[in-house]
Amino acid sequence: xxxxxxxxxxxxxxxxxxxxxxxxxxxxxxxxxxxxxxxxxxxxxxxxxxxxxxxxxxxxxxxxxxxxxxxxxxxxxxxxxxxxxxxxxxxxxxxxxxxxxxxxxxxxxxxxxxxxxxxxxxxxxxxxxxxxxxxxxxxxxxxxxxxxxxxxxxxxxxxxxxxxxxxxxxxxxxxxxxxxxxxxxxxxxxxxxxxxxxxxxxxxxxxxxxxxxxxxxxxxxxxxxxxxxxxxxxxxxxxxxxxxxxxxxxxxxxxxxxxxxxxxxxxxxxxxxxxxxxxxxxxxxxxxxxxxxx
Amino acid sequence: xxxxxxxxxxxxxxxxxxxxxxxxxxxxxxxxxxxxxxxxxxxxxxxxxxxxxxxxxxxxxxxxxxxxxxxxxxxxxxxxxxxxxxxxxxxxxxxxxxxxxxxxxxxxxxxxxxxxxxxxxxxxxxxxxxxxxxxxxxxxxxxxxxxxxxxxxxxxxxxxxxxxxxxxxxxxxxxxxxxxxxxxxxxxxxxxxxxxxxxxxxxxxxxxxxxxxxxxxxxxxxxxxxxxxxxxxxxxxxxxxxxxxxxxxxxxxxxxxxxxxxxxxxxxxxxxxxxxxxxxxxxxxxxxxxxxxxxxxxxxxxxx
Numbered sequence: 001x002x003x004x005x006x007x008x009x010x011x012x013x014x015x016x017x018x019x020x021x022x023x024x025x026x027x028x029x030x031x032x033x034x035x036x037x038x039x040x041x042x043x044x045x046x047x048x049x050x051x052x053x054x055x056x057x058x059x060x061x062x063x064x065x066x067x068x069x070x071x072x073x074x075x076x077x078x079x080x081x082x083x084x085x086x087x088x089x090x091x092x093x094x095x096x097x098x099x100x101x102x103x104x105x106x107x108x109x110x111x112x113x114x115x116x117x118x119x120x121x122x123x124x125x126x127x128x129x130x131x132x133x134x135x136x137x138x139x140x141x142x143x144x145x146x147x148x149x150x151x152x153x154x155x156x157x158x159x160x161x162x163x164x165x166x167x168x169x170x171x172x173x174x175x176x177x178x179x180x181x182x183x184x185x186x187x188x189x190x191x192x193x194x195x196x197x198x199x200x201x202x203x204x205x206x207x208x209x210x211x212x213x214x215x216x217x218x219x220x221x222x223x224x225x226x227x228x229x230x231x232x233x234x235x236x237x238x239x240x241x242x243x244x245x246x247x248x249x250x251x252x253x254x255x256x257x258x259x260x261x262x263x264x265x266x267x268x269x270x271x272x273x274x275x276x277x278x279x280x281x282x283x284x285x286x287x288x289x290x291x292x293x294x
Numbered sequence: 295x296x297x298x299x300x301x302x303x304x305x306x307x308x309x310x311x312x313x314x315x316x317x318x319x320x321x322x323x324x325x326x327x328x329x330x331x332x333x334x335x336x337x338x339x340x341x342x343x344x345x346x347x348x349x350x351x352x353x354x355x356x357x358x359x360x361x362x363x364x365x366x367x368x369x370x371x372x373x374x375x376x377x378x379x380x381x382x383x384x385x386x387x388x389x390x391x392x393x394x395x396x397x398x399x400x401x402x403x404x405x406x407x408x409x410x411x412x413x414x415x416x417x418x419x420x421x422x423x424x425x426x427x428x429x430x431x432x433x434x435x436x437x438x439x440x441x442x443x444x445x446x447x448x449x450x451x452x453x454x455x456x457x458x459x460x461x462x463x464x465x466x467x468x469x470x471x472x473x474x475x476x477x478x479x480x481x482x483x484x485x486x487x488x489x490x491x492x493x494x495x496x497x498x499x500x501x502x503x504x505x506x507x508x509x510x511x512x513x514x515x516x517x518x519x520x521x522x523x524x525x526x527x528x529x530x531x532x533x534x535x536x537x538x539x540x541x542x543x544x545x546x547x548x549x550x551x552x553x554x555x556x557x558x559x560x561x562x563x564x565x566x567x568x569x570x571x572x573x574x575x576x577x578x579x580x581x582x583x584x585x586x587x588x589x590x591x592x593x594x595x596x597x598x
Contacts, residue, residue: 013415013478016408016446020370020399029396044384044425108382113441116344116374116451117397118366 027123034131038097054093062143066150079144079172083179091208094187099200101128107195125288136180144172185280192287228263241269296320303352313338315505325475327492327499328485335505336485340451373442377453383427387437391444398445412440432463450482468495525552526577537568
């Protein structure tokens with residue numbers, strides 16, 4: 001370098017001849033950027049307040065549950081139940097993070113800068129979706145890990161106790177992943193429709209809020225079939241119903257009650273979740289096909 | 295190899311609105327001005343060149359690649375500066391340009407280095423860590439130019455780069471574009487609705503109107519032999535015209551003026567001699583350079 005001669009040269013414009021990374025790396029860069037954005041990293045201090053408040057709440061709750069269990073030996077919540085209990089926080093987190101991820105880009109007009117680069121428009125949407133789902137999964141999964149570590153260190157049964165805890169934890173993490181994917185795909189689809197973040201946040205909360213009374217109405221109709229299918233009407237109860245079916249007593253421990261009376265319709269709920277997610281992703285991709293051409 | 299080439303390129307929206315009609319043009323590397331009024335089809339052409347819009351019919355090639363079949367390869371080698379606001383206000387210029395560099399496929403550290411280099415070249419260095427929301431219009435335009443440069447493209451597509459700038463800012467932007475085209479060795483396509491602005495920095499001009507090609511040529515070819523002497527006498531204009539024609543000078547009338555192409559310095563002497571011999575009151579004799587605008591203006595009616 002020029003330090004040797006002690007003279008600073010204006011080196012002018014340098015052409016770049018190094019490697020140009022492929023589609024996978026570009027996708028990864030956008031995805032990681034999205035996960036950071038969801039937690040307000042690399043943004044202003046104001047953008048960090050809400051995500052980290054939510055993170056703090058779930059971690060404190062997890063720590064409290066762990067402490068209660070260590071002190072009194074009482075399991076207040078299973079891992080899977082934790083995700084259910086935190087669902088309202090997750091909804092608010094989605095309502096803030098999804099507009100941050102996509103509405104902001106629509107609003108600021110930055111999308112032409114993305115789509116004039118070798119980034120397929122579908123990749124943009126899928127990277128954002130993956131980022132939001134990952135953020136949600138971390139939000140629900142990290143506290144479960146705290147609970148697991150607490151339980152593992154205080155277990156009285158040695159390694160077999162740890163193993164037993166792990167077998168409880170893994171379905172809990174899977175269930176958290178289901179929450180994450182369903183909420184992320186619905187939230188991101190709604191947020192992608194508007195550049196106004198307040199509208200997007202309102203729309204997301206509304207979808208989850210407004211559908212809950214529908215479930216209530218359907219579940220008191222005078223038909224057992226309708227009652228048992230009532231939970232299809234709202235995303236939150238839909239996920240809960242799938243959990244009830246797939247996880248059984250991990251979500252609804254014996255003697256606690258409160259599970260969802262879905263009858264024999266478990267597979268219907270599972271199919272409904274798959275269709276819901278597939279539909280949201282398809283609409284999201286169609287949406288960006290239109291946006292990119294503008 | 296042509297930098298850009300289109301062949302009977304046509305784009306209609308919904309079968310009704312015609313944005314481009316049978317456009318055939320081919321240009322060599324350099325600085326190209328794409329001029330036309332608002333709505334002439336400039337932005338549509340750029341979107342087709344980037345592979346963002348499929349043409350209704352016709353063929354197009356950019357850097358020898360076909361953007362309709364291989365858009366990723368084209369976009370990897372092209373930098374695009376959009377016309378409208380395109381910057382998220384809460385990010386700093388350095389963060390944004392680095393991020394977009396990575397989306398163009400640069401490795402992480404390279405993206406960071408090249409982002410700060412690109413921002414330095416457009417004249418933003420100290421300010422680059424401040425949030426873009428607080429920038430002036432001129433600074434925002436520079437950030438938009440820097441993000442188009444960050445991945446070292448072979449071709450820059452600039453859509454109205456002087457939009458919203460004051461006269462000093464326009465001059466600075468045009469000087470910068472000229473430097474990119476000459477010193478950096480990057481071809482540039484500059485879109486503008488202001489011909490007078492781009493003709494100063496371009497080698498080639500492409501003029502379109504209503505989606506049709508008006509004219510495409512090198513600026514040198516358009517302006518050569520266009521230096522003209524304008525002669526005005528208070529009376530005896532016809533006599534002078536006859537006299538000059540007798541001297542083998544191709545005279546043209548334009549109102550009260552006589553226009554004589556300037557061949558060399560002797561042309562002045564011939565005209566002055568003729569005026570003196572006829573003893574006419576010379577009102578004015580001056581050289582005027584044909585602006586490219588006039589060339590387009592005279593050709594327009596025959597094409598539209």
